[in-house]
Amino acid sequence: GENVEQHPSTLSVQEGDSAVIKCTYSDSASNYFPWYKQELGKRPQLIIDIRSNVGEKKDQRIAVTLNKTAKHFSLHITETQPEDSAVYFCAASRDDKIIFGKGTRLHILP
Amino acid sequence: EPEVTQTPSHQVTQMGQEVILRCVPISNHLYFYWYRQILGQKVEFLVSFYNNEISEKSEIFDDQFSVERPDGSNFTLKIRSTKLEDSAMYFCASSEARGRGELFFGEGSRLTVL
Numbered sequence: 001g002e003n004v005e006q007h008p009s010t011l012s013v014q015e016g017d018s019a020v021i022k023c024t025y026s027d028s029a030s031n032y033f034p035w036y037k038q039e040l041g042k043r044p045q046l047i048i049d050i051r052s053n054v055g056e057k058k059d060q061r062i063a064v065t066l067n068k069t070a071k072h073f074s075l076h077i078t079e080t081q082p083e084d085s086a087v088y089f090c091a092a093s094r095d096d097k098i099i100f101g102k103g104t105r106l107h108i109l110p
Numbered sequence: 111e112p113e114v115t116q117t118p119s120h121q122v123t124q125m126g127q128e129v130i131l132r133c134v135p136i137s138n139h140l141y142f143y144w145y146r147q148i149l150g151q152k153v154e155f156l157v158s159f160y161n162n163e164i165s166e167k168s169e170i171f172d173d174q175f176s177v178e179r180p181d182g183s184n185f186t187l188k189i190r191s192t193k194l195e196d197s198a199m200y201f202c203a204s205s206e207a208r209g210r211g212e213l214f215f216g217e218g219s220r221l222t223v224l
Contacts, residue, residue, distance in 0.1 A: 036153075038153075043215040043216060043217050044213075046212045095165070096143075096165040097166040098213060100155070
């Protein structure tokens with residue numbers, strides 16, 4: 001079955017700097033790669049997703065890149081702000097099973 | 111804005127007892143899921159449900175777990191005989207599209223097994 005690895009587990013960046021979170025997946029048939037943000041005590045919420053026919057997608061300060069050959073994808077957050085502090089989960093999906101990575105706890109330092 | 115709702119928000123139970131967690135998915139969604147999250151850990155897939163049957167399940171979803179859509183709105187997760195390690199936050203989610211659409215999560219049901 002699909003296995004999603006996510007790094008780093010914790011990331012601290014200075015406010016205004018960029019943050020990058022990387023994920024790899026194992027199932028070459030996976031074709032949908034969402035990223036979820038989970039604030040403390042809250043539900044996960046989708047922030048951006050990418051499908052396998054696209055290499056990059058951007059939405060304001062957030063971008064995701066996908067390398068299908070290498071089976072890895074990354075989340076880039078630019079100009080980080082305090083409200084970006086949260087746990088971020090990558091995921092990979094084929095059919096009805098969306099498998100999540102272990103999460104990255106992002107701290108934005110003042 | 112429509113959202114997934116879950117009840118109860120927190121349930122405390124004794125080991126060996128049965129629990130039922132309830133979810134009301136977003137009304138026009140066709141795909142339903144249960145995930146669990148042990149405190150501070152990742153969100154783990156349990157089961158997906160479509161057209162009144164299980165479409166995928168994980169190795170966690172063993173014989174003590176079952177899901178049901180008893181009427182047109184509710185989607186339930188039953189744990190027959192709870193174990194200490196079942197203590198977790200259980201999230202229900204629903205989606206319009208099969209595996210390629212946004213999962214809308216409920217706020218979760220925290221299960222504590224004593």
